[in-house]
Amino acid sequence: MNQTNYVILGLLSEGPMTGYDIKRFIDIRFRFFWSESYGQIYPSLRALCGEGYIGEAEAGEGTPRAKRVYRLLPRGMEVLRAWLARPVGKETVRLEILLRMYFSHLTEPEVMLAHVREFRRAHARDLATLRLFEKELKAIEEEDAAHPSILRVIDFGLKANEAYLDWCAETEKYLEGRLGHEA
Amino acid sequence: MNQTNYVILGLLSEGPMTGYDIKRFIDIRFRFFWSESYGQIYPSLRALCGEGYIGEAEAGEGTPRAKRVYRLLPRGMEVLRAWLARPVGKETVRLEILLRMYFSHLTEPEVMLAHVREFRRAHARDLATLRLFEKELKAIEEEDAAHPSILRVIDFGLKANEAYLDWCAETEKYLEGRLGHEA
């Protein structure tokens, strides 16, 4: 049982979904802190089915390439809850931009400046998206017991991205200052 | 040529090192945004040697389990500089704690509260370490052309971890508020 399995279980706890739906949901809503590829999702779905943790909602047998809608089964809900209670595993962060920054004295300031600006653009977009999510969800906050904790997740993204943009502003200023006086 | 190779090249640009040194350095100084295992480092070192990008500083041949000190060769510096100028690759972030938070309405608030507190403790430690690094480096800022950009990397860690701690404070308050009135 790897993390992919638990993400799938969690998403199915909100309602039946296809593998495609799961992928799309993760790409849009979890983008700021998670990712999965089809190569992980489809084999996981099959494995979880085999364990009896999830099942096909509409037994769409017969046709080979039919749409497969999965739903969470009681046994799956049990393992999901057990996972939720277990200690949180190792967090993975790999920010190539900081590697570049670390060694950036080996190049001209404009090279690093371009990287930082690109990073800022990407995270400004993320921030805008997160603000939109927050607005949409706050409007219907009362409608679902899951909403307040989802808002906490969005708030993490908001705070992290704001910190990134602050850093970009300072770092761009620093690099611009170095632009003129080179060796 | 994968990212591990470039990290190694970068570290060797600061002076000769063994594989062990490289691993330790990454574990301590890059911990906040990068990681590598021996299983990646030692094969990479051999490959980079084969390409003529790095070489053994002290030709310690003969003994099989001898200490191998590597140094950057001119060809290696070239590819390192070329990498520095290339567009920054995909950033990887996988924060399991946010996955747990997202689905946390399925458990009791104390479960999630324990996770958040643990997360806060870990990042408070990180913040303390980073502040120490910053202090140490600021004292000798002028001594090396690399120091100002390293300080920018530390500042990223500072800002990110401060944002994390803010989030923890708010989230703990939210979860504590839910503690009493459960179903």
Add this chain to the structure above:
DNA sequence: CGGCGCATGTAACTTGTTACATGATTCC
């Protein structure tokens, strides 16, 4: 009927971790 978005699946590959085996050096 052509294109697009929905949808499933996998094979080949790359990347990364873990656990283990081995041995050198240092310092008490």
Add this chain to the structure above:
DNA sequence: GGAATCATGTAACAAGTTACATGCGCCG
């Protein structure tokens, strides 16, 4: 001489990506 730390290396495995093949269903 024993413990800790320094040091190298790899095999087995786990995780993750990419590229591709396939085909359905709807809309214009």
